[in-house]
Amino acid sequence: MNSTEVKQTGASKEAIQSHYDVGNAFYKLFLDDSQTYSCALWEEGDDLEKAQERKMDYHLQEVNALEKEAILDIGCGWGALMQKAVEDYKVGAVDGLTLSQEQLDFVQAKKLPRLEVKLQSWDVFEPNKTYQGIISIGAFEHFAHLNMTKEERIERYRTFFKKCHKWLSRGGKISLQTIGCGNMLREDFSTFFAQQIFPESDLPRLGEIMEAAECLFEVERVRNDRMMYGKTVRLWLKRLIKNKEAAIAETSKEVYDRFVKYFKLVIISFEAQKSMNLYRITFKKIEQPRSYEIVN
Ligand SMILES: C[S@@+](CC[C@H](N)C(=O)[O-])C[C@H]1O[C@@H](n2cnc3c(N)ncnc32)[C@H](O)[C@@H]1O
Known part of the structure; x- marks a missing residue:
């Protein structure tokens, strides 16, 4: 892929x-049983399974998923939230998007009714x-x-919100969870992260997300749960270290070492440096944006 294409499309x-x-098999060695690979929502007494389930319930409730006709999961991972939407929330049709072939195969193998996933x-x-x-x-x-400028990033995020605006029915909502830049300079997103962990990716700032969604969505709720991500990753790290031999057998010593380093850096970023935040933002569709230009 050439650099212009990368600029336009993100990862x-x-x-x-x-x-x-x-x-x-490698991810199974440190994730919880639901194979959820994102920050959990912790309450007193939770274990990782419970906190991940609580997080999925949170997002499904934020969009009022119960018995709705259709829900879309953008970046559906191994499909746990989609499954919950079908089984516990009785959603009529649950669509999911992922760019990972392994995740697609995993979700499709479950052969769940009313659930469709696309690569x-x-x-x-x-x-x-x-x-x-x-x-x-x-x-x-x-x-x-x-490599995008701030303006290019906001434009790209706005394209995302415009599409969501078009796809949502009246009163529709987005529940978005993302890591965002905290007390850090863009250059601080180390070459290790940018090249070896999440190539072709970058973190948004809260203001950029808000600017991109302006006049398309009203913001109903914003939470920053950065300490909860520290706690989640601590448990992934503990499980990975405990399963070191199996992890190396599944992948290689190089992959194992890379993930251990990545988890340690992430924990420091969320907990000590406050350089990364964990946002959960609920948006409600504005039916009639003031300017027609904005949605077209
Ligand atoms: C960190 S995983 C999170 C998976 C899942 N939501 C969870 O919480 O376990 C990120 C997901 O985003 C997907 N993804 C990244 N960029 C995407 C894009 N442009 N369109 C659709 N999915 C994308 C990846 O394929 C992956 O499934």
């Missing part, structure tokens, strides 16, 4: 697969229905590329 399928397709980026997705809710957890971090 490419190849870049996403370099991270997410190191093998489902497709949101920017080429053309749904045949409208949705009452859109949930996107841990994918927004991949929507812009490190």
Whole structure:
């Protein structure tokens, strides 16, 4: 992929697969049983399974998913939230998008009714229905590329919000979860992260997200749960270290060492340096944006 394409699209399928397709068996060694790969929502007494379930319930409730006709999960990972939407929330149709082949195969193998997953980026997705809710957890971090200017990033995020606006029915909501830059300079996003962990990706600032959504969505709720991400990653690190031999057997010593280093850096970033935040933002569709220009 040439640099112009990368600039326009954020992380490419190849870049996403370099991270997410190191093998489902490897991820199983440190994630919880639901294979959720994003910050959990902790309350007193929770274990990782419970806190991940609480997080999924949070997002489904933020978009009022119960018994709705259709919900879209952008960046659906291994499909746990989609499954919950079908089984516990009785949603009529649950669509999911991922750029990872391994995740797609994993979700499809479950053969769940009313659930459809596509190996497709949101920017080429053309749904045949409208949705009452859109949930996107841990994918927004991949929507812009490190070499973009601030203006280009905001434009790219705005394209995302415009599409969501078009796909949502009246009163529709987005529940978005993303890591954002905290007390850090853009240059601080180390070459280790940018090249070896999440290539072709970059973190948004809260203000950029808000500017991109302006006049398309009203903001109903914003939370910053950065300490909860520290706690989540601590448990992933503990499980990975405990399963060191199996992890190396599934991948390699190089992959194991890279993930251990990445988890340690992430914990410091969320907890001590405050350089990364974890945002959960609920948006409600504005039916009639003041300017027609804004949505077209
Ligand atoms: C950190 S994982 C989170 C998965 C899941 N939401 C969870 O919480 O476990 C990020 C997900 O975003 C997906 N993704 C990244 N960029 C995307 C894009 N442009 N369009 C659709 N999915 C994308 C990846 O394929 C992956 O499934």
